[in-house]
Amino acid sequence: MADKVKEVESLESILESNLPPDALARVWTILYGTTYPPCGLTIPPATVDLASASSIQVKTHKFSAASEQLRPPRIVRVGLFQNKLPLPTTTPVAEQRAALHKLAEKAVTIAAQAGVNVFCFQETWTMPFAFCTRERLPWVECAEPAEDGPTTRFLQQLAQRYNMVIINPILERDGGDVLWNTAVVISNSGQVLGKTRKNHIPRVGDFNESTYYMESTLGHPVFDTAFGRIGINICYGRHHPLNWAMFGFNNAEIVFNPSATVGALSEPLWGVEARNAAIANSYFACAINRVGTESFPNEFTSGDGKPAHKDFGHFYGSSYVAGPDGSRSAGLSRISDGLLVAELDLNLCRQVRDKWGFRMTQRLPMYGELFTKASKPDYKPQIIGEREKPRED
């Protein structure tokens, strides 16, 4: 379905290949808040070769902060990995998972060579995004225990080997046979630091996820790692500014948003939402999306009046990092596997808070009270009208 349209490489590639240098620089500054070319990182040639041999696009970006007298810079490198399914969805699930593990090991190795300290996969990265089908078997077989499942155990080894924090977003099966959309945080020591779950579950188009799992009851935990305080806002939670805000109030400096979303539905929103969260909360936001089109064995409908079909469109990748200062990196490819390595000086968060003062001016007690009132069934909205008239909707 989606592949009938030839998918373009990226917004940035169109701009870079068509705009004269002056125009490109102006456009880039307005759109991305940096000079052009943006500041990148040097990656060892052997790493570039390894990535190339693995068909993994590598892009880099550097966020700097002013130097301070009392705090040394707090430099962290994050790695955002986006990927297609290496095998068809009709392959036995164990083989699919094994192939994804193999790809993951390559990606983490490349990231380690590029100096990455905190690595994050896309949402439910060990399986197809099969929730469009509303089928149980075999997809629920992709679910694993968070603390002691095969994927967590596999990544614990990599985390320890590379002294790297790894965020592992999976479909979780808990001890009571309840499924959850979960991200496990593995410390650079190889220990499981904890987990968080998806706070907001979509019921939109093919994203039939409420068929499979419910909203998290774990709150908005922030993980205090050796490389900064990190939160994970899974996928659809990026549409909810209040959700992003709570990670801020829990002192996150970096919030990852592992996602799976398709072009026809959400692409114009993609560059807006995580970036707005970075700005509003003065932290770094790392948005990761799947790539490619996933075709399923049985056809399904999408509740949109169109005929049944076997895929639900193109996952457009375009993973990026947004800074608290409103600047952002270029996006990864819309069509290929990619690793975005971004260097962050975490001191920038507090510097931006001090400059823009959003926390100082946020009037949080008032909003706590107002939202509590607004959430009551008998809430009377504050509406001023010159007359009584029937509500039109």
Next chain:
Amino acid sequence: MADKVKEVESLESILESNLPPDALARVWTILYGTTYPPCGLTIPPATVDLASASSIQVKTHKFSAASEQLRPPRIVRVGLFQNKLPLPTTTPVAEQRAALHKLAEKAVTIAAQAGVNVFCFQETWTMPFAFCTRERLPWVECAEPAEDGPTTRFLQQLAQRYNMVIINPILERDGGDVLWNTAVVISNSGQVLGKTRKNHIPRVGDFNESTYYMESTLGHPVFDTAFGRIGINICYGRHHPLNWAMFGFNNAEIVFNPSATVGALSEPLWGVEARNAAIANSYFACAINRVGTESFPNEFTSGDGKPAHKDFGHFYGSSYVAGPDGSRSAGLSRISDGLLVAELDLNLCRQVRDKWGFRMTQRLPMYGELFTKASKPDYKPQIIGEREKPRED
């Protein structure tokens, strides 16, 4: 200072004059969520001539909704007006205000001919944005009573003449000699429907507004007009998602954001924040910014280590309308006066709510409770760490 750099007309003009048609269409769809060229409106030739003679750029945009069985379309045209100061800031304030009234009458007349139902000016439109100076006289002489001041009276006539709701953002002096940053809403009957005030006051760079006025105590009123339910989120309030959210909970369908902001400070944020609010709250957001560079008689400093100077940079215009579906209009010019006429089908708000389900999934009672907790001095953030370690910042 700012005019040493030649300011470009607009992001869109660079794209339109440099990209081949196919590339332009792809870029536009990703960035703005519409086909290219976007759907516009037909403006009478005489109106185009009048605007041209008045050096007011006119752009149009049309947001459509699906047709429904039980609700007819609810079509409203909004007019966003951005302008430079017609006279130097050294002119007597009465003359400056008279010149602005004259320009306003032209703009409202053009808007009326273009079918505008709801018109909004930029922030404190009757005066220079003089808060950078920290001087009192003569700038506080620009303040007026909201309900019975000369500008409100002047606009009441226009509102009645053209059957138009007019939003009048001014510096208000109340009966107790307290200044406020206020927007007066004038009904299409010519009556003052009410007023709202700026909820969040900046203390950033040259925006020394807390020197002059305090945060609103009027809440987040939504005005139920003949042309839809409208809210006004003044300037710096656009950085606060909780503020945008309350206008949604009070049932706004259109939220105007009359602003004054300069390029070096905020331009990369401009296209993100109001648009994110439109998406997150499933309403239309109308962002309006000043244009041009305002030079003041006495020099002032900006708290940035740089020498004293007489202007604080270029107001970059770029006013735009964002829809609840994630699409947006092109921006007005970065350098000239302009009127953006956008046609909205207000039915789109509920259609997007039904499609995306952000309200259904928002978990507002939880956030009311969490924000109340987070606002307490003894709030303990939800932080998970593998060890106790000293906080690095």
